[in-house]
Amino acid sequence: MASSRRITINDVAEAAGVSVSTVSLVLSGKGRISSATGQRVNDAVARLGFVRNHQAAALRGGQSGAIGLIVRDLSHPFYADLAAGLSEALEQQGRMLFLTQSGSGGQYRQRCFDSLLAQGVDGIVIAGGGDDGGLLRAQAEQHQIPLIFASRAAYPDETEAVRPDNMQAARLLTEHLISRGHQRIAWLGGRSASLTRAERLGGFCATLMQYGLPFHSEWVLECEATQRDAARQVVALLRHNPTITAIICHDSIAATGAWFGLLRAGRYSGEGGMESYFDSQIALAAFAGVPEAALDDIPVTWATAPARDIGRSAAAHILQWGNDRAKTPGCHTVPARLVLHQG
Amino acid sequence: MASSRRITINDVAEAAGVSVSTVSLVLSGKGRISSATGQRVNDAVARLGFVRNHQAAALRGGQSGAIGLIVRDLSHPFYADLAAGLSEALEQQGRMLFLTQSGSGGQYRQRCFDSLLAQGVDGIVIAGGGDDGGLLRAQAEQHQIPLIFASRAAYPDETEAVRPDNMQAARLLTEHLISRGHQRIAWLGGRSASLTRAERLGGFCATLMQYGLPFHSEWVLECEATQRDAARQVVALLRHNPTITAIICHDSIAATGAWFGLLRAGRYSGEGGMESYFDSQIALAAFAGVPEAALDDIPVTWATAPARDIGRSAAAHILQWGNDRAKTPGCHTVPARLVLHQG
DNA sequence: ATGAAAGCGCTAACAG
DNA sequence: CTGTTAGCGCTTTCAT
Numbered sequence: 001m002a003s004s005r006r007i008t009i010n011d012v013a014e015a016a017g018v019s020v021s022t023v024s025l026v027l028s029g030k031g032r033i034s035s036a037t038g039q040r041v042n043d044a045v046a047r048l049g050f051v052r053n054h055q056a057a058a059l060r061g062g063q064s065g066a067i068g069l070i071v072r073d074l075s076h077p078f079y080a081d082l083a084a085g086l087s088e089a090l091e092q093q094g095r096m097l098f099l100t101q102s103g104s105g106g107q108y109r110q111r112c113f114d115s116l117l118a119q120g121v122d123g124i125v126i127a128g129g130g131d132d133g134g135l136l137r138a139q140a141e142q143h144q145i146p147l148i149f150a151s152r153a154a155y156p157d158e159t160e161a162v163r164p165d166n167m168q169a170a171r172l173l174t175e176h177l178i179s180r181g182h183q184r185i186a187w188l189g190g191r192s193a194s195l196t197r198a199e200r201l202g203g204f205c206a207t208l209m210q211y212g213l214p215f216h217s218e219w220v221l222e223c224e225a226t227q228r229d230a231a232r233q234v235v236a237l238l239r240h241n242p243t244i245t246a247i248i249c250h251d252s253i254a255a256t257g258a259w260f261g262l263l264r265a266g267r268y269s270g271e272g273g274m275e276s277y278f279d280s281q282i283a284l285a286a287f288a289g290v291p292e293a294a295l296d297d298i299p300v301t302w303a304t305a306p307a308r309d310i311g312r313s314a315a316a317h318i319l320q321w322g323n324d325r326a327k328t329p330g331c332h333t334v335p336a337r338l339v340l341h342q343g
Numbered sequence: 344m345a346s347s348r349r350i351t352i353n354d355v356a357e358a359a360g361v362s363v364s365t366v367s368l369v370l371s372g373k374g375r376i377s378s379a380t381g382q383r384v385n386d387a388v389a390r391l392g393f394v395r396n397h398q399a400a401a402l403r404g405g406q407s408g409a410i411g412l413i414v415r416d417l418s419h420p421f422y423a424d425l426a427a428g429l430s431e432a433l434e435q436q437g438r439m440l441f442l443t444q445s446g447s448g449g450q451y452r453q454r455c456f457d458s459l460l461a462q463g464v465d466g467i468v469i470a471g472g473g474d475d476g477g478l479l480r481a482q483a484e485q486h487q488i489p490l491i492f493a494s495r496a497a498y499p500d501e502t503e504a505v506r507p508d509n510m511q512a513a514r515l516l517t518e519h520l521i522s523r524g525h526q527r528i529a530w531l532g533g534r535s536a537s538l539t540r541a542e543r544l545g546g547f548c549a550t551l552m553q554y555g556l557p558f559h560s561e562w563v564l565e566c567e568a569t570q571r572d573a574a575r576q577v578v579a580l581l582r583h584n585p586t587i588t589a590i591i592c593h594d595s596i597a598a599t600g601a602w603f604g605l606l607r608a609g610r611y612s613g614e615g616g617m618e619s620y621f622d623s624q625i626a627l628a629a630f631a632g633v634p635e636a637a638l639d640d641i642p643v644t645w646a647t648a649p650a651r652d653i654g655r656s657a658a659a660h661i662l663q664w665g666n667d668r669a670k671t672p673g674c675h676t677v678p679a680r681l682v683l684h685q686g
Numbered sequence: 687a688t689g690a691a692a693g694c695g696c697t698a699a700c701a702g
Numbered sequence: 703c704t705g706t707t708a709g710c711g712c713t714t715t716c717a718t
Contacts, residue, residue, distance in 0.1 A: 008711055019689045024713055034687060049485070054461045055398040055407065056711035059694045064398065066441075066462070073427060075651065080423035084416060087444050091451070096458055098409075099442040101430050108434070115439055118397045119409070142392065308418065351695055362705045367697055377703065399695035402710045 007050045016044035027052060058120055067318060068098040068116030072106055072128040077290040078307045082127050082150060085311025093319060095122075102129070109136075117143060123318040127151050131159060146321040150314040152305065154195050160321070160329035162314045166196055169303040169336035170203025173248055173285045176301055176338060178211050182246040182283055186219040186237060188230060188258055189250030197250060200287065204248060219244065223254060230257025235265045238282070246283040255286035255300045288339075302339040309334050350393045359387035370395055401463055410661060411441040411459030415449055415471040420633040421650045425470050425493060428654025436662060438465075445472070452479070460486060466661040470494050474502060489664040493657040495648065497538050503664070503672035505657045509539055512646040512679035513546030516591055516628045519644055519681060521554050525589035525626055529562040529580060531573060531601055532593030540593060543630065547591060562587065566597060573600025578608045581625070589626040598629035598643045631682075645682040652677045 009027075013020045018037060026033055026041040033041075044050075058064035067090055071079040087097045098121055100112035106129040113136060116124055123146040130153050131137050137159060140147035149161040177185055187204060190197035205215045221237060223229050230253065238244060249255040262282055284300040290307055313334050321327060352370075356363045361380060369376050369384040376384075387393070401407035410433055414422040430440045441464055443455035449472040456479060459467055466489040473496050474480050480502060483490035492504040520528055530547060533540035548558050564580060566572050573596065581587060592598040605625055627643040633650055656677050664670060 006711090010711080020712080021690080021714075022688055025688085028713080030713095032687065037687080051457065051460045051486070053402070053463060053711050055463045056402050056694090057713070059396070059399050059402055059696090059711080060713045061694085062713095069442075074417075074430065075420075075424045075427040077418075077420065077423070080420070080426075081418045083423075083426075083442065084418040084444065087417065087442055091443060091455075091458075094458075096462055097442045099412075099426070099430055099440045100434060101427065112434075114394065115434075115437075117394045119439060120396060120398045143394070349695090352697095353695080363695090364697075364706080365704055368704085371697085373697095375703065380704080396695050399710090400697070402695080402712090403697045404710085405697095 006053075007048050008053070009050070011048055012041065012044045012050050015048060016040045063122055063322075064120040065094065066096045066098050066119065066121045067315070068100065068112075068119070068121040068124045070100050070102050070109060070112045070116070070124065070126045072102055073104045074099070074101060078152075078305070079127055081290055081307035082311040082314075085308035086125060086150075086315050087311075088308075089312040089315035090319075093315075095315075095319070113139065117145070121145070122322050123147070125150055125314050125318060127314075129153070130155060134159075146318050148314055148318050148321070150310050152196055155331065157331075158329055159331070160317065161331045162310050162317060163331065163333060164305040164310060165333040165335050166199035167203035167206070168333075169287060169305070170200040170248075171207045172336055172338050173287070173301065173303045174204050174207035177246045177248070177283060177285055178207070178213070180246075180283060183213055184219075184241075184244050185213075185246045185248060186216075186221070186241070186244045187248050187250075188221050188233060188237075189223045189254030192222055200250070223250075223257075225251075225253055227253055227257030227260060230254040231261030231264065234258045234261035238262075238265055244282070246285065249284065249286035249300070252286060252288050255284055256298060258284055259298050259300070287336075299341045301341055303336045304339055305336055306334050349396075350391050352393070352395070354391055355384065355387045355393050358391060359383045406465055406665075407463040408437065409439045409441055409462065409464045410658070411443065411455075411462070411464040411467045413443050413445050413452060413455045413459070413467065413469045415445055416447050417442070417444055421495075421648070422470055424633050424650035425654040425657075428651035429468060429493075429658050430654075431651075432655040432658035433662075436658075438658075438662070456482065460488070464488070465665050466490070468493055468657045468661060470657075472496070473498060477502075489661050491657055491661050491664070493653050495539055498674065500674075501672055502674070503660065504674045505653050505660060506674065506676060507648040507653065508676040508678050509542035510546035510549070511676075512630060512648070513543040513591070514550045515679055515681050516630070516644065516646045517547050517550035518554075520589045520591070520626060520628055521550070521556070523589075523626065526556055527562075527584075527587050528556075528589045528591060529559075529564070529584070529587045530591050530593075531564050531576060531580075532566045532597030535565055543593070566593075566600075568594070568596050570596055570600030570603060573597040574604030574607065577601045577604030581605075581608055587625070589628065592627065592629035592643070595629060595631050598627055599641060601627055602641050602643070630679075642684045644684055646679045647682055648679055649677050 009020050009023045013023045018041060022037060023041055026038050054065060069083060069086060071083060074080050074083060083099060090097050098116055098119060100115060102109040102112050125148050127150045137147060149155055149159060152164060155161045208215050221233050223233050247258055249258055286300050286302055288302045288304045290304065313332060317332060352363050352366045356366045361384060365380060366384050369381050397408060412426060412429060414426060417423050417426060426442065433440050441459055441462060443458060445452040445455050468491050470493045480490060492498055492502060495507060498504045551558050564576050566576050590601055592601055629643050629645055631645045631647045656675060660675060
């Protein structure tokens with residue numbers, strides 16, 4: 001049964017008693033083929049165990065059916081989820097995904113790009129990091145191949161990109177807290193240079209305004225990316241501003257640190273198993289890079305950056321771009337989702 | 344600058360004033376080419392911005408340079424790390440990775456397999472799930488393409504596979520505890536039907552024997568995959584066996600649950616910030632599917648299943664198999680690493 | 687509705 | 703050392 005030679009469309013044609021072009025037409029479902037012939041061909045295909053050589057098809061026909069992805073490092077949950085969503089969406093369309101990693105510093109990006117080009121991909125998705133002065137975009141244009149950025153950073157206007165909606169995420173969190181009756185809300189974490197943080201703060205501020213609540217800039221704290229610093233800041237903040245009832249945290253580290261800080265200060269949040277010395281409770285809300293199951297036990301309301309949705313969206317956009325050429329590039333934004341804490 | 348036609352090896356040949364075969368030889372570095380000609384060709388390549396069409400090369404030459412990976416779901420950290428290691432190792436060899444997801448139940452596995460075959464991959468790595476009665480292995484053999492399994496399950500002897508060394512991981516943990524002076528060690532978690540658990544228990548038991556310590560089967564507890572159940576079990580266990588000084592947990596859920604249980608029972612572990620009612624401490628050690636940064640704050644010594652190493656190893660084996668045909672398949676085992684808790 | 691033939695871009699014999 | 707030539711497996715006009 002194990003014939004050494006590879007089975008080709010010629011073998012199928014012979015077995016079905018038709019010509020190769022007929023087989024090709026049946027396979028791609030293009031030409032008008034009588035159902036009888038179609039049947040015969042399909043039988044032969046099944047009988048011989050023929051698998052179409054997609055490379056040869058691409059060589060002649062054009063489309064390879066593969067999309068390339070460049071991520072910095074797949075072991076980062078955000079990129080893993082993004083890749084998962086991308087691959088899922090592509091496979092639903094019968095496409096395939098070439099995965100490459102550009103290194104945690106993005107140092108191999110050009111190499112990845114070139115490899116993907118050489119493999120004849122129909123499009124490239126770059127996740128993480130910006131375009132170095134439009135270099136990649138220029139190359140992609142030269143080779144007439146769709147290129148799209150998908151990550152948390154911002155891009156020049158002419159760049160096709162998919163990114164999370166930071167303002168909307170902040171609005172989500174803020175409205176949630178307000179709807180729970182909180183009016184004095186603080187902000188913890190992030191660096192002021194961060195654009196992501198700026199956008200989130202914008203959404204936060206806008207929502208406060210919308211509900212007629214004041215924005216206290218002295219309640220907005222930067223903090224280092226350590227639980228220790230977050231805990232320290234929370235304790236200090238609450239000591240000086242005891243009327244605060246809720247805190248929005250920039251990330252899961254800040255949130256966890258804040259929780260420990262609250263525990264230490266005797267100001268716990270939610271109905272956790274710990275006892276509190278005070279009746280008052282501080283509500284915690286936070287942004288998460290990704291849904292984090294391990295943090296289930298901390299009473300925090302999360303707004304998750306929808307990495308998987310971003311991947312799906314990137315897939316949709318790059319495929320659409322492949323069909324409909326000469327469209328104007330732009331930035332597409334993907335909304336966050338609220339994940340309530342399971343009491 | 345944006346010429347519409349694709350640049351081929353012919354253009355390069357013409358520009359360099361040589362023949363196509365010379366260019367091909369320079370590109371693949373095979374034939375003995377005078378350095379002068381080589382230089383001219385490389386110049387032309389650079390000047391024209393030529394990118395080699397790998398599909399055409401594969402069509403003629405055989406090797407596509409791509410390896411296919413089938414994982415159940417990339418958003419699972421174990422598979423993500425595995426994929427990361429695999430892709431990393433492949434790219435170092437100038438290979439590429441096709442990524443496919445077979446769905447959380449593995450329901451699309453056959454489809455993934457077929458797609459990869461059609462793309463002409465040089466080998467396939469299947470992560471997660473076993474071979475349905477050798478079906479996939481048979482197909483791979485028929486198409487003469489290396490197939491290797493990489494996951495935590497066990498496989499029939501004739502199957503080429505890479506998996507974590509569960510016994511070694513258990514020995515690592517057990518020896519660690521013993522070296523810290525623990526002699527009365529309990530086991531928490533997992534289901535008795537699990538082979539992984541059986542192997543780990545084997546390593547645990549063997550190490551106890553080796554150090555002349557008794558194995559108490561009544562200190563080995565099954566438990567549900569919830570923190571709640573783990574906590575409950577720990578409390579009950581310690582109530583009835585107050586001399587126990589250490590617990591090995593089957594996974595991070597059991598470990599986290601155990602920690603909460605210890606806190607509740609007033610038997611905390613490590614130098615955490617909580618107060619204890621008793622002087623005695625219970626040491627916690629556990630197996631982790633993957634290094635979990637979020638759990639840094641729980642005082643547990645982890646043995647991590649080296650997902651990334653498994654990916655790397657799978658890459659090495661499948662590439663080697665590609666070169667050296669007709670080797671006997673077998674199971675390769677990858678050691679775990681100890682991750683001590685950062686006091 | 688189907689067949690014949692001309693390549694896609696590249697590599698691998700052979701010649702020179 | 704380098705050029706000529708014949709395809710790899712498939713798609714796609716153009717005939718029939």
